[in-house]
Amino acid sequence: MTVPLVEIAGLTVDFGNDGRSRAVDGVDLSIAPGEALGIVGESGSGKSVTWLAALGLLPARARVGGSVRLEGRQLVGAPVRLLESVRGKRIAMIFQDPSSCLNPVHRIGRQLGEALKLHRGLGGATAETEALRLLDQVGIADAKRRLGDYPHQLSGGLNQRIMIAMALAGQPDLLVADEPTTALDATIQAQILALLAGIRRDTGMALVLISHDLGVVAENVNRVAVMYAGRLVEEGLGQDLFGAARHPYTQGLLAALPTLTGPRRHLAAIPGAVPEPGKAPAGCSFAPRCPLAEPRCMSEPPASRRVGLLHRAACHLQIEPGFSAWNLPKAAE
Amino acid sequence: MTHALLEAADLRRHYKVRAGRGPFSAKATLRAVDGVSLKIEAGRTLGLVGESGCGKSTTGKLVLGLIPTTAGTVRYAGNDMPPAGSTAWRALRPRMQMVYQDPLGALDRRLPVGVQIMEPLAIHGQASLAERRERAAEVMTAVGLQRHQFDRYPHELSGGQRQRVVLARALMTEPDLLVCDEPISALDVSIQAQVVNLLLDLQERMGIAYLFISHDLRVVRQVSHEVAVMYLGRIVEQGEAESLFAQPAHPYTRALISAIPVLGPRRKRLLLQGDPPNPVDVPSGCAFHTRCPFAVAQCRAQTPVLRPLADGRQVACHRVDEPALQVAA
Numbered sequence: 001m002t003v004p005l006v007e008i009a010g011l012t013v014d015f016g017n018d019g020r021s022r023a024v025d026g027v028d029l030s031i032a033p034g035e036a037l038g039i040v041g042e043s044g045s046g047k048s049v050t051w052l053a054a055l056g057l058l059p060a061r062a063r064v065g066g067s068v069r070l071e072g073r074q075l076v077g078a079p080v081r082l083l084e085s086v087r088g089k090r091i092a093m094i095f096q097d098p099s100s101c102l103n104p105v106h107r108i109g110r111q112l113g114e115a116l117k118l119h120r121g122l123g124g125a126t127a128e129t130e131a132l133r134l135l136d137q138v139g140i141a142d143a144k145r146r147l148g149d150y151p152h153q154l155s156g157g158l159n160q161r162i163m164i165a166m167a168l169a170g171q172p173d174l175l176v177a178d179e180p181t182t183a184l185d186a187t188i189q190a191q192i193l194a195l196l197a198g199i200r201r202d203t204g205m206a207l208v209l210i211s212h213d214l215g216v217v218a219e220n221v222n223r224v225a226v227m228y229a230g231r232l233v234e235e236g237l238g239q240d241l242f243g244a245a246r247h248p249y250t251q252g253l254l255a256a257l258p259t260l261t262g263p264r265r266h267l268a269a270i271p272g273a274v275p276e277p278g279k280a281p282a283g284c285s286f287a288p289r290c291p292l293a294e295p296r297c298m299s300e301p302p303a304s305r306r307v308g309l310l311h312r313a314a315c316h317l318q319i320e321p322g323f324s325a326w327n328l329p330k331a332a333e
Numbered sequence: 334m335t336h337a338l339l340e341a342a343d344l345r346r347h348y349k350v351r352a353g354r355g356p357f358s359a360k361a362t363l364r365a366v367d368g369v370s371l372k373i374e375a376g377r378t379l380g381l382v383g384e385s386g387c388g389k390s391t392t393g394k395l396v397l398g399l400i401p402t403t404a405g406t407v408r409y410a411g412n413d414m415p416p417a418g419s420t421a422w423r424a425l426r427p428r429m430q431m432v433y434q435d436p437l438g439a440l441d442r443r444l445p446v447g448v449q450i451m452e453p454l455a456i457h458g459q460a461s462l463a464e465r466r467e468r469a470a471e472v473m474t475a476v477g478l479q480r481h482q483f484d485r486y487p488h489e490l491s492g493g494q495r496q497r498v499v500l501a502r503a504l505m506t507e508p509d510l511l512v513c514d515e516p517i518s519a520l521d522v523s524i525q526a527q528v529v530n531l532l533l534d535l536q537e538r539m540g541i542a543y544l545f546i547s548h549d550l551r552v553v554r555q556v557s558h559e560v561a562v563m564y565l566g567r568i569v570e571q572g573e574a575e576s577l578f579a580q581p582a583h584p585y586t587r588a589l590i591s592a593i594p595v596l597g598p599r600r601k602r603l604l605l606q607g608d609p610p611n612p613v614d615v616p617s618g619c620a621f622h623t624r625c626p627f628a629v630a631q632c633r634a635q636t637p638v639l640r641p642l643a644d645g646r647q648v649a650c651h652r653v654d655e656p657a658l659q660v661a662a
Contacts, residue, residue, distance in 0.1 A: 042521035155608045185384035186548065187605045190592035194604060212522060215594030242596045256526035258555035260578060260593055267555065269530050270523035273491040 003071070004030035005173060005206055006054070006091070010066035011076075013046070013053045013230075017061075021278035023049045025230040025285075026066070028304070031174065036200065036207040038217035038238070040253070041227035044274050047210045050227075051176045055091060056083045089119050092167035096179040098159035102151040108162055109147030112169060119170030134165040137202075139195055157188035164195065174206040181216065193220055214257060218242050223310070226250045229275050229285035232304065236311035244321035246313040249286045255326040268326035284316065292317055292325045336411030338375040338542050339429075339510055343368050344395050344405035346388075352613060363613045365391045367566035369405075375509060376540040380557030380574065382550060382589070384609055388566040389546045393512045396544065397429055398422060410509075427457045427506030434515035436495035440487040446498045447473075447483030453505040472501045475538075476531060493524035500531070504539075512544045517552060529555055550593050554578050562586045565612055565620040568639065572646030582648045584625050619651065627652055 006029075013024040024046040031037050041047040052058050054068040054075060068075040070090060075083065087093075095101050103111055112131045116122040122130055128147070135143035138161040151159055160180060167175055177196065181189035197220060200207055211217050217224055218238055225235040226249065234247040245251045255268035272289045281287055287297040297316055304314040308321075319325070344366055352361035366388040373379045381389045394400045396407055398417035407414040409429070415421035430453075433439045440449060450472065451465040460468065470480055476497040487495055496516065503511055513532070517525040529552060535541055547553050553560060554574055561571040562585065570583040581587040584603070591603045605624045610616055616623050622632040631651050639647040 042523060157608055185609070186550070186592040187384065187588055188608065189594075190602060190604055193594070194602075213594065214522070215596055218596045219594045253522055254596070256523050257596070258526075258529070258551040260551055260554060260590065260595060264555060267526040267530055269526035271527075273493055273524065274521065 003032075004069075005033045005035075005071060006031045007069045008050070008054060008067070009069075011050060011053060011068060012063075012065040013049050013058065014063045014065075015061065015277065022280070023062075023230055023277050024053060025280070027227075027230075027232050029225060029232065029235075031206055031208065033173065034200075034204045034206050035223065036209065036221040038221035038224040039208060039210045039227060040212065040214055040217050040224060042212060042274050044229070044277065045227040046230040047227045048178050051093065051178065051208065051210070055087055055093065055176075056080075057087075057093075088115065088167070088170040088172065090170075090172055091174045091176060092170055092172040093176040093178060094160070094163045094167050094180055096182045098156065098163045098183075099151055101163055102159060104151055106150075107147065108149050108151065108154075112147070112162070112166055115166045115169035130169075131165075134168055135162075137168065137199065138162075138165045139191075140165070155188075156184050157191060160184060160188075160192055161195065164192075164199070168199065168203075171203075172205060174208065176208045176210070178210045179212070180209075182211070182213075189216070196220065214242070214253060226253070229280045230277070231285060231301075231314065233286065233315070234311075234313045235304075236308065236313075240308060240311050244308075245324075246307045246311070246319045246321065247286075247315050248290045248292055248317075248319070248325040250313075251319075251324045252289075252326055255324065284314075290325065291328055292319075336408070337372045338410055339371075339373040339396060339544070340408040341372075341392075341396050342370045342406050342408075344370070344392065344407070345403045346391050346395055346400065347403045350613060361613050364566045364615060365612065366395060367615075369563070369566075369568055371396075371544075371561055371568070371571070373510065373542050373544060375542055376536065377558045378536065378543040378545050378556050380553035380560040381544060381546045381563060382548065382553050382560060383563035384548060384589075386565075386609065386612055387563040388612075389563050390514050392563070393431070393514050393544055393546050397426075397431060397512055399431070423457075427453065427459075428508050429510040429512065430503035430506065430508045432496075432499055432503050432511055432513045432516045434518050436492065436499045436519070437487060439499050440495060442487050445484045445486055446490065446495075447485075450483075450498060450502045450505060453502060457506060459506070468505060469501070472504050475504065475535070476501045477527075491524075492520050493527055496520060496524075496528055497531070500528075500535075504535070504541075507539070508541060510542045510544065512546070514546045515548070516545075518547065518549065525552065532556060550578070550590060562589065565609065565615050567620065567649065568647075569621065569649045570647065571639065572642075572644070576644055577646060582642060582646060582653050583621075583650050584627050585621050588624075619649075 008029040011027045015021040027050055039047045053064045064076055113127050116127045116130055132143045140146055140161055181192050209221055224238050224241045226233050228249050234250045252270040270289050283299045284297045284302050287293040302314045302316045304312045307313050346366040348363040350361055350363045352359045369392050383389045395402050450469045454460050454465045478497050517528050545556055557574045560574045560577050561568045564585050570586045581590050588603045588605045607624055618634050619632040619637050622628040637649040637651045639649045641647055
C-alpha cells in the first residue's frame with residue numbers, strides 16, 4: 001500500500017465545559033494521494049467536525065485528542081504557523097453554503113487575489129492572470145467580468161464554482177468538500193460534481209467528499225466511510241459498501257432510500273433518532289435503533305473488524321453479505 | 334364522484350418588481366406562476382417538482398387561496414373557491430391544510446406542542462376543550478407521537494418528531510387535502526423514510542389527497558400518483574408518475590431525472606449548461622431553450638403549449654415527437 005497522505009488515528013473531539021459532549025469518538029481514517037474518499041452520515045454524526053478538527057478550525061472550547069498526520073507530520077496540537085502552512089495550501093476545504101463563505105462586500109477578484117497572495121505570493125498582473133485561469137478551470141465563462149462582480153450578483157452555482165476556484169488557488173493536495181452541493185438545485189449539483197471529477201482527473205488532487213446523500217457519494221468516490229454518532233461504523237470500496245453492506249446502520253440507510261427505477265417498495269425506516277452528542281449509549285451507539293441488537297451491544301462498544309478486502313465494519317454480529325437486518329419482520333414494525 | 338377534489342385552471346401570479354437595482358430602475362413583471370392548470374382527485378397525490386424559483390411553492394399557496402391569484406380559477410369539490418378571507422372560504426379552510434418544510438419555523442417555540450396541535454379546532458370553533466384534548470391525543474397516536482409528548486416544547490423534540498407535530502396539527506380538522514411544501518427536505522435520510530411512510534399510511538387510512546411539492550425526485554416518485562414538472566412558472570410535463578419517471582419526454586424532465594445521483598451503475602447523464610434564467614427576464618418562446626440541448630429556431634420564437642402524448646401524458650415541447658430526440662436520449 002502507498003504511504004497515506006493523511007492518516008487520522010483515534011481522533012476524538014469533546015465539546016462543552018465538562019467535556020462530556022463527545023462529537024467525534026475515536027475515528028481512524030487514511031487517505032492515499034489522489035484518492036477520492038466519501039464520508040456519509042446524518043447530521044450530528046461528526047463527519048464535518050472530524051475535518052474541522054484535523055485542520056485546527058474548531059473553537060478553543062473544543063478539545064481534540066488523537067492524531068492527524070499529514071505525510072507524517074502531526075497536526076493535532078501543532079503550532080499555528082504549521083497549521084497555516086497546511087490550510088489552503090496542502091488541505092483546502094469548501095462548504096455547503098458558498099454565499100456565506102464569501103465576503104459580501106468584496107469583489108470576487110479581490111477575494112481570489114487574497115488567496116493567491118497568501119498561498120502562492122502572487123500579486124499584480126501575475127495574480128490576475130492566474131485568477132482568470134482558475135475561473136476558466138472551474139468553468140466560469142466571461143471570467144474577466146466576473147472578477148469585478150460581488151457574490152450577491154452571482155447564482156448559488158456560480159458562487160460554489162468561485163469557492164472551488166479559491167480552494168484550488170493554493171494548489172492543495174487534498175480538497176475536503178463538505179456537502180458542496182446540498183444547497184444547490186439538482187441540475188446545478190450535477191454540474192458541480194462533474195466539475196470536481198474533472199479537476200481531480202486533471203490535477204491528481206485527493207478528494208474527501210462529505211455528504212448525507214448516498215447517491216452523490218456513490219457516483220463520485222472509490223472508497224466510502226459511514227459515520228454514526230461520532231464513530232466510524234463501516235468503511236469499504238463503493239461497490240462493496242453499497243452492494244454488500246455489513247453494518248445494520250449502513251443497510252438501514254440504503255433501505256430507507258427511495259429509488260428512481262424499479263417497482264416502488266415500502267421504505268424501511270430506521271426507528272428513533274440519532275442520539276444527541278454526549279448522550280450516546282455506553283455500548284454500540286446504534287444499538288437502541290438496531291433491529292438485531294443483543295444485550296452485549298448495549299454495554300460493549302464494538303471494535304472495527306475486517307470483513308473483506310479493504311472493507312471494515314464495527315458490529316458485534318457477523319452479518320453475512322446479502323443478509324439485511326431490515327428485511328426481518330421485526331424491522332417492518 | 335364526478336368532480337376532482339381540486340381543480341385549478343390557468344393559475345397566474347405576477348409580481349411587480351424593479352428590473353434593475355435602485356428605486357428608479359425600470360418596472361418589470363415577475364411571472365412566478367404563469368398559466369398552471371392542475372387537478373387532484375380525492376385520496377390521490379400530485380407531485381409538483383422543479384428547481385428553486387420555478388413557482389412550485391407559489392402554486393401551492395395559490396390553490397389554497399393563501400395568496401391572491403393574478404388570474405385563473407380554483408375549484409374545490411366542483412365549486413368555485415370562495416374569495417380568500419370570506420366566511421365561506423374560512424368554512425372551507427379546515428378541509429385543506431398546509432405543511433411546511435421547516436417544522437421549527439412553523440411551530441411556536443413558546444407553546445407546548447399539544448396546545449398547538451389543538452389550536453386548529455379552537456380557530457375553527459369546533460369542539461369543547463375536553464373534546465379537543467381527546468382528538469389531539471388520537472391524532473398524536475396516528476402520527477406516531479407519544480401521549481406524554483403533549484406537554485413538550487418544540488425544542489425538546491427531534492426534527493422528525495417536530496414534523497410529526499406539524500402533521501398532527503394539520504390533521505386535527507380531518508382535511509381532505511394537504512398541501513405539503515418540501516415536508517421532508519429538512520430531515521435526515523433515516524427520518525425522511527419515517528415521514529414518507531407515515532404520509533402514505535395516513536393517505537391509505539384517511540383518504541387524504543396530497544399536493545406534494547418537492548425538489549427530491551426520488552421521494553416524489555415514492556409518494557405520487559401523478560407528477561407535474563415546473564420550469565419558470567409553467568408546467569412543462571405532467572402525467573402518471575411511473576411512466577413519467579421511466580420515460581421522461583420533455584428535455585428538462587429528462588435532465589432533472591438524469592441529474593439524480595444513483596447507487597447502481599451510472600447512466601449517461603444529460604448535463605445542462607448554465608443556471609435557470611432570471612424569472613424577471615424569461616427567455617422568449619420556450620423558456621427552456623437557453624439550456625436545452627435540442628433547441629431549434631422554432632423554440633426561440635414560439636411558446637409550446639401542453640399537448641397530450643399517446644399515453645395520456647401532457648408535454649410542452651415542440652420537438653417531443655421527433656425521432657431524433659428519442660434517439661438522443
